[in-house]
Amino acid sequence: MSMGEYIKGRGAQKNVSNRFAEHSHETRDDYLNYCEAEGDEAIESKTSIIETFPKTIVNKVTSPDIGMEYSLNPYQGCEHGCIYCYARNSHEYWGYSAGLDFEQKILVKRNAVELLENKLKSKSWQAKPIVLSGNTDCYQPVEKKLKITRSLLQTFLKYRHPLGMITKNSLILRDLDILKELAQDNLIHVNISITSLQEHTRRILEPRTASIKKRLETVEKLSNANIPVSVMMAPIIPSINNHEIMPLVKEVGERGALAVGYTIVRLNGAIGEIFSDWLRKSLPDRADKVLNQIANIHGGSLNDSRFGTRMKGEGEFAEQVKQQFRIARKLYLGDREKPKLNCKLHEDFKDGQMKLF
Structure with a gap:
């Protein structure tokens, strides 16, 4: 495999140095040539599942730019492989790279259900919406086998606790039975992430996610089941999907x-x-244009950590996007509103069943 070869089925095309690591690694051409001659894989292509047992599972969200107070992530790392994912950086705290490692080394929180139950039973806990997942997708491929997210939903239902969900996987429809029960008491909001209507764009941006067709069907089926569903078009990338x-x-x-x-x-x-490397390999004809436009949105830099502007950007392009969404919502959504999540039931179900007195 040469350095310029595209790794199909993955978003990131390489591992990058971990900023917390003492040593860094470089994949050299002579090593790649040797592996090719010997018929060996230079880069491991399989996904590894790594079991973990954390002490806590519900995280307080302190960012003023994110519309949630608490999040819960049953998995760290995400096999979906979305090239733009902000959660990639969090993989460095576990000792891995934000590049291919993020997609290939999936950490599974085996005691997630037990930790959530302990949290919801705590006398000091007062019900506030908890979002699955604020960081990595709770319905990524490994969930089909492990069913941790399904067990978490059953726990939320048992204690009548409100939650939100964010996913780009149609696997959520597997749990429609539980979601319907939660919705009856206004305990659930679902957000489906759809970045593009073009399947080609989806495949290169988000290689292991559900197809656009399946995601649109998921929105429709959730809505028809009276489950409040919204859509996140995230992120908007200039010269890639802003026209959609x-x-x-x-x-x-x-x-x-x-x-x-x-x-x-x-x-x-x-x-x-990671993104720049991917862009030059997947869309070389427009790479410079895209990167320059992204920099213009964020004060001249690709790296923007400023609260208040980092999520929406600034300048002419950002204003155009803002106005397009304002017009689109008015035209196509009208006065629709999401029902408010119900935080009042949980106190009566602290022990897992309705209090009679």
Whole structure:
């Protein structure tokens, strides 16, 4: 395998140095040539599942840019492989690279259900919406086998506790039975992430996610089941998907979405190098243009950590996107509103069953 060969089925095309690691690694051409001559793989292509047993599972979210107070992530790392994913940087805290490692080394929190149950039973805990997953997708491929997310949903239902969900995988429909029960008491909001209506764009941006067709069907089926569903068009990437705002909002509106949100791409930490490398290999004809436009949105830098501007950007492009969404929502969503999550039931179900007195 040569250095320029595209790794199919993966977003990142290489590992990058971990900023917390003492040593860094470089894959040299002579090593790659040797592996090719010997018929060996220079880069491991399989996904590894690594079991972990954390002490806590519900995380307080302190960022003022994110519309959630608490999140829960049953998995760290994500096999979906979305090239732009801000969560890549978090993999460095576990000792891995934000590049291919993020997609190939999936950490599974085996005691997630036990930890959540302990949290919800705690006398000091007062019900506030908890979001699955604020960092990595709770319905990524390994969930099909492990069913940790399904067990978490059953726990939320048992204790009548409100939650939100964010996913780009149609696997969520497997749990429609539990979601319907949660929705009866206004205990659930679902966000489906749809970045593009073009399957080719989806395949290179998000290689192991559900197809666009399946995601649109998921929005429709959730809506038809009276489960409040919204769509996140995230991120908007200039010269890649920004031209799709109006048609995408129209499409999901027709499928029953109650709201549509967005973010603009930001390339913090290691993601700048990972994204730039991917861009030059997958879309070389427009790589410089895209990178320059991203920099213009974020004050001249690919790396933007400024609260208040990092999620939406600034300048002419950011304003155009903002106005397009304003118009699209008015045209295609009208006065639709998401029902408010119910935080009042949980106190009566602290022990897992309804209090009679």
